[in-house]
Amino acid sequence: xxxxxxxxxxxxxxxxxxxxxxxxxxxxxxxxxxxxxxxxxxxxxxxxxxxxxxxxxxxxxxxxxxxxxxxxxxxxxxxxxxxxxxxxxxxxxxxxxxxxxxxxxxxxxxxxxxxxxxxxxxxxxxxxxxxxxxxxxxxxxxxxxxxxxxxxxxxxxxxxxxxxxxxxxxxxxxxxxxxxxxxxxxxxxxxxxxxxxxxxxxxxxxxxxxxxxxxxxxxxxxxxxxxxxxxxxxxxxxxxxxxxxxxxxxxxxxxxxxxxxxxxxxxxxxxxxxxxxxxxxxxxxxxxxxxxxx
Amino acid sequence: xxxxxxxxxxxxxxxxxxxxxxxxxxxxxxxxxxxxxxxxxxxxxxxxxxxxxxxxxxxxxxxxxxxxxxxxxxxxxxxxxxxxxxxxxxxxxxxxxxxxxxxxxxxxxxxxxxxxxxxxxxxxxxxxxxxxxxxxxxxxxxxxxxxxxxxxxxxxxxxxxxxxxxxxxxxxxxxxxxxxxxxxxxxxxxxxxxxxxxxxxxxxxxxxxxxxxxxxxxxxxxxxxxxxxxxxxxxxxxxxxxxxxxxxxxxxxxxxxxxxxxxxxxxxxxxxxxxxxxxxxxxxxxxxxxxxxxxxxxxxxxxxxxxxxxxxxxxxxxxxxxxxxxxxxxxxxxxxxxxxxxxxxxxxxxxxxxxxxxxxxxxxxxxxxxxxxxxxxxxxxxxxxxxxxxxxxxxxxxxxxxxxxxxxxxxxxxxxxxxxxxxxxxxxxxxxxxx
Numbered sequence: 001x002x003x004x005x006x007x008x009x010x011x012x013x014x015x016x017x018x019x020x021x022x023x024x025x026x027x028x029x030x031x032x033x034x035x036x037x038x039x040x041x042x043x044x045x046x047x048x049x050x051x052x053x054x055x056x057x058x059x060x061x062x063x064x065x066x067x068x069x070x071x072x073x074x075x076x077x078x079x080x081x082x083x084x085x086x087x088x089x090x091x092x093x094x095x096x097x098x099x100x101x102x103x104x105x106x107x108x109x110x111x112x113x114x115x116x117x118x119x120x121x122x123x124x125x126x127x128x129x130x131x132x133x134x135x136x137x138x139x140x141x142x143x144x145x146x147x148x149x150x151x152x153x154x155x156x157x158x159x160x161x162x163x164x165x166x167x168x169x170x171x172x173x174x175x176x177x178x179x180x181x182x183x184x185x186x187x188x189x190x191x192x193x194x195x196x197x198x199x200x201x202x203x204x205x206x207x208x209x210x211x212x213x214x215x216x217x218x219x220x221x222x223x224x225x226x227x228x229x230x231x232x233x234x235x236x237x238x239x240x241x242x243x244x245x246x247x248x249x250x251x252x253x254x255x256x257x258x259x260x261x262x263x264x265x266x267x268x269x270x271x272x273x274x275x276x277x278x279x280x281x282x283x284x285x286x287x288x289x290x291x292x293x294x
Numbered sequence: 295x296x297x298x299x300x301x302x303x304x305x306x307x308x309x310x311x312x313x314x315x316x317x318x319x320x321x322x323x324x325x326x327x328x329x330x331x332x333x334x335x336x337x338x339x340x341x342x343x344x345x346x347x348x349x350x351x352x353x354x355x356x357x358x359x360x361x362x363x364x365x366x367x368x369x370x371x372x373x374x375x376x377x378x379x380x381x382x383x384x385x386x387x388x389x390x391x392x393x394x395x396x397x398x399x400x401x402x403x404x405x406x407x408x409x410x411x412x413x414x415x416x417x418x419x420x421x422x423x424x425x426x427x428x429x430x431x432x433x434x435x436x437x438x439x440x441x442x443x444x445x446x447x448x449x450x451x452x453x454x455x456x457x458x459x460x461x462x463x464x465x466x467x468x469x470x471x472x473x474x475x476x477x478x479x480x481x482x483x484x485x486x487x488x489x490x491x492x493x494x495x496x497x498x499x500x501x502x503x504x505x506x507x508x509x510x511x512x513x514x515x516x517x518x519x520x521x522x523x524x525x526x527x528x529x530x531x532x533x534x535x536x537x538x539x540x541x542x543x544x545x546x547x548x549x550x551x552x553x554x555x556x557x558x559x560x561x562x563x564x565x566x567x568x569x570x571x572x573x574x575x576x577x578x579x580x581x582x583x584x585x586x587x588x589x590x591x592x593x594x595x596x597x598x599x600x601x602x603x604x605x606x607x608x609x610x611x612x613x614x615x616x617x618x619x620x621x622x623x624x625x626x627x628x629x630x631x632x633x634x635x636x637x638x639x640x641x642x643x644x645x646x647x648x649x650x651x652x653x654x655x656x657x658x659x660x661x662x663x664x665x666x667x668x669x670x671x672x673x674x675x676x677x678x679x680x681x682x683x684x685x686x687x688x689x690x691x692x693x694x695x696x697x698x699x700x701x702x703x704x705x706x707x708x709x710x711x712x713x714x715x716x717x718x719x720x721x722x723x724x725x726x727x728x729x
Binding site for chain 1: 380381384387388405406408409493494495497547548549550551552553556559560563565687690691694695696700703704707717720721724728729
């Protein structure tokens with residue numbers, strides 16, 4: 001015990017604690033405290049401006065019985081799984097493409113990041129115009145080219161509204177995938193490819209047996225982050241469809257906003273936003289464990 | 295030349311001297327403000343929505359300055375998008391800090407009653423001098439017998455229609471009943487001019503178009519007690535059937551994707567002939583489509599078997615309990631509601647706002663343009679979601695979740711009347727079971 005204390009008080013140990021303390025303090029104040037507060041609120045029947053009572057997990061049970069919420073869960077899963085897989089597939093393709101030698105690739109690599117850099121709310125407003133029921137440029141082009149015979153109700157039909165928000169989320173998140181994968185590809189030593197070439201491998205086997213296995217840790221991290229961000233996404237859905245039509249694109253964050261801030265039931269709203277936390281926690285632990293083993 | 299330069303240098307202020315003086319003056323000035331704010335008259339901060347008609351906000355800015363000059367009370371007025379207001383109000387209520395006077399929307403005086411001071415004296419005083427309040431004023435601001443906010447006005451929603459296209463199919467004026475409107479809509483669509491009432495996630499337009507229709511056929515989401523869900527009824531079924539027929543016979547299919555601004559755009563792009571909206575279309579036509587102004591007119595919402603109804607967003611002014619200068623805040627609100635100030639503000643809007651004090655029914659603004667005449671009658675018919683029950687947390691949750699709007703939307707999309715009402719009933723029962 002005494003030895004422990006002595007070690008703790010060693011000058012360099014003290015310096016270490018002193019150095020991490022600002023970061024720790026910020027984490028506690030800006031992350032831990034709001035999170036614990038949210039958990040506490042989600043366990044109460046609190047409405048705006050009133051203290052509320054502790055009701056245990058009744059908010060969560062009530063939500064599970066609510067078809068409106070069950071639809072929200074379903075929508076969130078469809079939204080997240082389809083956008084993350086699309087982003088991963090397209091991101092791999094784009095990463096490989098950008099890794100090729102071609103004239104002006106530095107400029108292209110920079111430009112690829114644009115959707116990621118432009119503030120989401122602004123770019124989504126532009127998308128809103130492109131999906132507009134009257135002035136949609138997509139409908140104009142598709143009709144003009146004879147691909148469709150009548151205009152697509154982009155945001156007016158439950159199916160197409162989901163397609164629209166998926167398209168926009170994919171567009172927005174793709175640069176993050178592409179650039180991370182590109183960075184990964186650039187670290188793979190040339191010799192490995194040369195060895196594969198000597199064994200007679202052409203492009204696809206080279207990608208499959210050399211690039212992909214070595215990219216795995218990066219893909220794991222990128223998918224993990226993207227999954228968390230997409231589950232928590234708010235702006236794209238809020239601006240494009242506001243969860244409609246007929247709740248077809250209602251996801252966790254938009255429902256939580258409506259219930260907590262507009263209808264004033266912050267207990268229930270906190271429960272909605274925390275609903276996924278246990279599932280995501282398990283995913284994170286598994287993925288991080290996997291990464292450590294790698 | 296050189297001599298002159300030298301001369302000016304000697305007489306002028308050196309840089310160091312200038313900086314010193316500037317610092318001194320700033321200090322003195324800010325000390326003065328400090329003294330005034332700390333020891334002298336109190337300051338008041340107001341937070342309200344940024345009006346789509348910026349000129350109306352300019353009037354308020356000027357009035358705030360005028361008040362500051364006349365009473366020596368520093369009034370700072372901030373404007374934010376009305377969509378951001380709920381979050382701002384929520385933050386103020388939770389943290390116990392924020393603006394002194396707050397612009398509340400529709401049911402917010404009920405939702406935040408505990409955070410607002412009693413303004414019964416202001417309301418009584420205004421009612422005494424300005425011919426009393428329209429009933430909806432009491433509905434929105436009087437919570438369980440106590441006035442929690444002062445009704446500031448409604449944003450009257452009327453039928454906006456194209457007179458030239460109506461003439462084409464033989465109508466001189468807009469029909470007065472829903473059944474006649476159905477016949478008209480069919481004729482208009484056959485001519486390529488469909489009607490359009492937002493049925494998407496347009497918190498304003500969709501709810502404002504569909505609650506009146508729902509009520510006019512005798513439908514109601516709950517009984518007068520504000521607790522018993524009563525949506526399942528033959529009357530509701532009639533409203534749903536009517537809505538489906540209107541869509542099939544005379545409406546553009548775009549309505550399901552519309553947000554609050556879509557119908558304005560569609561009307562100004564001459565894609566629809568009739569819609570439900572604030573006077574903002576008429577107003578915007580002045581700038582963006584002047585040729586449409588002479589052929590645009592307004593009408594009251596049609597009547598149904600149960601009468602004529604309307605639902606318009608209502609705005610009110612509340613004072614937070616944490617306000618340090620409550621007496622002064624009340625005085626300011628009362629001053630803003632006086633004819634001189636209020637008429638100037640409402641007049642700038644040309645139908646954007648209708649006052650809820652009966653005195654303002656005869657305001658000169660309504661004589662300014664015969665096309666705005668019907669708008670002054672709207673406050674009489676306006677009810678709030680939850681009607682015939684009082685506005686409540688439950689009724690506002692039902693509105694935010696688009697329970698009534700989605701009931702109609704599912705029917706339009708092909709679901710049977712019985713099934714869509716059942717879904718709405720289940721949703722309402724779940725919402726009204728909460729405390």
